Amino acid sequence: MTSIKNKTVWLTGASSGIGFALAHQLADKGARLILTSRREKQLEELRQSLPNSEQHQVLALDLSQPEQAKETASGALADKHVDILINNAGVSQRSLAMETDLAVYRTLMEVDYFSVVALNQVVLPSMVQRGDGHIVTVSSVAGKVGTKLRSGYSGAKFAVIGYMDCLRAEMTEHNVCCTTVLPGFVHTQIAHNALTGDGSLRGSEDQDNAGGISPQQCAADIIRAIETNKAEVISGKGMSKVAPLLQRFLPGLLRKMLANR
Numbered sequence: 001m002t003s004i005k006n007k008t009v010w011l012t013g014a015s016s017g018i019g020f021a022l023a024h025q026l027a028d029k030g031a032r033l034i035l036t037s038r039r040e041k042q043l044e045e046l047r048q049s050l051p052n053s054e055q056h057q058v059l060a061l062d063l064s065q066p067e068q069a070k071e072t073a074s075g076a077l078a079d080k081h082v083d084i085l086i087n088n089a090g091v092s093q094r095s096l097a098m099e100t101d102l103a104v105y106r107t108l109m110e111v112d113y114f115s116v117v118a119l120n121q122v123v124l125p126s127m128v129q130r131g132d133g134h135i136v137t138v139s140s141v142a143g144k145v146g147t148k149l150r151s152g153y154s155g156a157k158f159a160v161i162g163y164m165d166c167l168r169a170e171m172t173e174h175n176v177c178c179t180t181v182l183p184g185f186v187h188t189q190i191a192h193n194a195l196t197g198d199g200s201l202r203g204s205e206d207q208d209n210a211g212g213i214s215p216q217q218c219a220a221d222i223i224r225a226i227e228t229n230k231a232e233v234i235s236g237k238g239m240s241k242v243a244p245l246l247q248r249f250l251p252g253l254l255r256k257m258l259a260n261r
């Protein structure tokens, strides 16, 4: 069992939802946090609300610009050693494939895929040098099962699972752990913040997410996966939890169900 206590954890998407819950639970376990998202004010308020607030740091980054985020983070974290990076920030989509601007597909890939690649490159060299570290990436059940209105989101989340599988194979000899998290529906702002076909925000809840597990439960699942060094973990309930199993063992049935949804 790996202990979180006194570990330096770089957490993206800390200002909301699963990341916000993770920040509280990790701080309660004695981690020193580097809190990342775009909204610096929210991150600063979060930092001040955490136990041992002076141990934590805010690092605001826009992950839709991965090259710039990588450069800024490399400078800001040059004298730190990060024990655990949790790539949790993400943006979803609610729009039909034939009605979605190419620019929206690119934004989804920048935030949900390329930023993961970029931030990992910030921390991997020192993890490999030390022979110790943990990369955690929050993908989605949508990274195993494609459903309506999420073609760009699913594309990026499928991609990041493949990337993490390759990274795990490369990192095993360096003792750097790689965990991929697949949440099902979680009750957060994800649907509200989802992009529509023209790139504007959806701006409203969605029943699936509203009926999902709490972000606190998802955060607890993620922390358990880190402590027990799981390669891949699904966090959810009901259909969103069993869909990857159906995909594997009853793919024809699942296809029919998803087309009729």
Ligand SMILES: NC(=O)c1ccc[n+]([C@@H]2O[C@H](COP(=O)([O-])OP(=O)(O)OC[C@H]3O[C@@H](n4cnc5c(N)ncnc54)[C@H](OP(=O)(O)O)[C@@H]3O)[C@@H](O)[C@H]2O)c1
Pocket (backbone or CB within 6 Å): 012, 013, 014, 015, 016, 017, 018, 019, 036, 037, 038, 039, 042, 061, 062, 063, 064, 088, 089, 090, 091, 092, 111, 138, 139, 140, 141, 142, 182, 183, 184, 185, 186, 187, 188, 189, 190, 191, 193, 209, 212
């Ligand atoms: N909720 C679900 O049902 C569900 C299911 C499967 C997977 N997930 C995944 O779980 C992760 C967390 O999502 P959530 O449900 O907690 O959603 P959320 O409440 O919308 O939070 C998303 C987080 O990502 C950050 N973010 C978004 N765009 C960013 C950008 N361009 N640069 C930097 N940070 C950015 C947001 O911070 P700022 O706005 O401050 O930048 C926020 O902290 C995501 O990767 C999501 O895909 C969620």
